[in-house]
Amino acid sequence: MxxxxxxxxxxxxxxxxxxxxxxxxxxxxxxxxxxxxxxxxxxxxxxxxxxxxxxxxxxxxxxxxxxxxxxxxxxxxxxxxxxxxxxxxxxxxxxxxxxxxxxxxxxxxxxxxxxxxxxxxxxxxxxxxxxxxxxxxxxxxxxxxxxxxxxxxxxxxxxxxxxxxxxxxxxxxxxxxxxxxxxxxxxxxxxxxxxxxxxxxxxxxxxxxxxxxxxxxxxVDSVYTVNPTLVDNPKEITTLTYREMRELSYAGFSVFHDEALIPAFEKGIPVCIKNTNNPHAPGTNIVAEKKESDKCVVGIASDTGFCSIYISKFLMNREVGFGRKLFQILEDEEVSFEHAPSGIDDMSIIIRESLLTPEKEKRVLDRMKNELKPEKIDIHRDLAMIMVVGEGLVSTIGIAQRATTAISSANVNIEMINQGSSEVSMMFGIESEGLQRGLQSLYTAFFE
Structure with a gap:
């Protein structure tokens, strides 16, 4: 059935x-x-x-x-x-x-x-x-x-x-x-x-x-390894795991909304993406598990319209409750965040720009200055996110090096790296103007 x-x-x-x-x-x-x-x-x-x-x-x-x-x-x-x-x-x-x-x-x-x-x-x-x-x-x-x-x-x-x-x-x-x-x-x-x-x-x-x-x-006949409007003639993906599809959908793949397939995933029902205009094409199969492959990277997704709030405070890591107070401000203003990479004395909060109206931005920044007492707080706009996705990616030696080398060789500066929070993806924040160059270089590095 x-x-x-x-x-x-x-x-x-x-x-x-x-x-x-x-x-x-x-x-x-x-x-x-x-x-x-x-x-x-x-x-x-x-x-x-x-x-x-x-x-x-x-x-x-x-x-x-x-x-x-x-x-x-x-x-x-x-x-x-x-x-x-x-x-x-x-x-x-x-x-x-x-x-x-x-x-x-x-x-x-x-x-x-x-x-x-x-x-x-x-x-x-x-x-x-x-x-x-x-x-x-x-x-x-x-x-x-x-x-x-x-x-x-x-x-x-x-x-x-x-x-x-x-x-x-x-x-x-x-x-x-x-x-x-x-x-x-x-x-x-x-x-x-x-x-x-x-x-x-x-x-x-x-x-x-x-x-x-x-x-x-x-x-479309299948899911592609990268957005075909940004890279010419990308390869098709024949098989994806549920987790890979979720990561790709979240990061800009337009085939599915990132939550759309959850009911099927939870019941372990395989999904096949097919083309109404070419129904005999095999399509892309989405399954719970797949065989390990030397080429663990299955796709590169991207999305634009992000900004980053950068906060710096000496000994931030020792201040009990700092993170709670920071995220409480965002919650009070009904602003969700995408990522929050942090160091010893600083933290970046990645937010979709559409959620931060000028009025809301002023309130958020004013509250952060008054309640958190940071040494420095900046907002960086017009960011794009690139996500490299694949099962086993985090445990495969050399993936991060290949990715960063590909992005830098395209003369694109990396503003943010988030690796380790997901076992199947690593994320890079860059200036939006360098998105197409960065994607093309990454595609060449991993698929050509």
Whole structure:
């Protein structure tokens, strides 16, 4: 039994949905299908979810919003007509939107319900199309499927009680198409996961039905060793461990949100990333363990938009409670940190710049000066992080030397090194302007 999840590009139009149906029909084990909302059909196009968010924001601020409804309905009308499906599906989608707008509920719950229309409609259309081809296929709502979540609009978390309910779906016959991205609270309120939540739904369903494989169909043949937009023609990765994928996702790989696969990982279910447009390609397999290799580095990830707060104070290491007081300031200001490498008398706190507004930055720095009494405090902006990832990396001799040599040979200065906190990665902080040079040099050192 397999669970197959299809992303936004896979359900963007009728042609793509025909490919999806062919993939599902080619393997009787693909019994559970999870779908995203329609994505972009071409460069410059809009994702349906983005239009729904614009609709919600216009409604929230009392602005004209009917043209957003027309945009959404236009996208689905085109798909339904091209697939020669009943217009009843289109009317059902319109009624769903109208009911959400008319319902007497909080604006947060209303916005979540609007955002979910894209996935919900995709599932109804795909199940209808499969049925028109003679398949025993049906749409199943996440509440009926047993996807019970916490009451945190826009950031739902699955509840443990869900998995036994989802497992009971195994007893039913046919193909079940489930919309991704949202679940229901125990009180029956629709709540969405964080953005990219259809991947979360797919992993939850795979874990719940205890699938032999969770297939995640997207628009690339596999995961690549480095971002192909920054390095030309990078090599494909055939096999990754869960831990490697988590590290790569966290550090900027766009295939998955870094938390998306956790339900599948916890149940030990292997994941395969495949291409809807080239389904016979082997893809990238993500497994719990793999054989050791001489080339322990599997990928190099990167991300921009960081800053570093540097604090220096003589005998910092002997001051009991210094770290607690420092992180309490960040907690009070609701600022999460990414890394905190430290020495005897100094410490650097790596933070995403987007979390540090000018007002918040002033408050944080003022409190640190007044409460911690440092000799020096600086903030360094426009940093990029590069992460070298691979099982056994920390215990393999010479990896750090090869990495630092590659970065310096690209005439890039290393601002920060964090090695040892993870067994499968080492991280380098550099100026953003040197990111592409540093990545290219690292790729050459480890993969060419």
């Amino acid at each position: 397999k669970v197959a999840k299809f992303g936004g590009s896979s359900v963007a139009n009728a042609v793509q949905l025909q490919k999806v149906a062919e993939i599902i029909r080619s393997d009787a084990n693909r019994k559970f299908v999870v779908v995203s909302a329609p994505g972009k059909r071409y460069s410059g196009d809009e994702k349906v979810t983005d239009i729904l968010i614009q609709l919600g924001e216009a409604y929230k601020h009392g602005e004209e919003y009917t043209h957003y409804i027309n945009k959404v309905m236009g996208r689905f009308k085109e798909i339904i007509e091209d697939l020669e499906l009943s217009e009843n599906i289109l009317e059902d989608i319109r009624r769903t939107i109208e009911k959400v707008l008319e319902k007497d509920t909080s604006i947060e719950l209303k916005l979540d319900s609007l955002k979910a229309v894209g996935e919900d409609s995709s599932a109804k259309i795909l199940s209808g199309y499969l049925a028109s081809l003679g398949e025993n296929a049906s749409y199943i709502n996440p509440e009926e499927a047993g996807i019970i979540v916490s009451n945190e609009p826009g950031n739902a978390h699955i509840l443990d009680e869900s998995f036994s309910k989802i497992y009971s779906l195994r007893e039913k016959d046919g193909i079940f198409v489930i919309p991704g991205f949202f679940g229901y609270t125990t009180e029956g309120e629709l709540i969405t996961f964080s953005r990219g939540g259809s991947d979360i739904t797919g992993a939850i369903v795979a874990a719940g039905v205890q699938a032999e494989l969770y297939e995640n169909f997207t628009d």
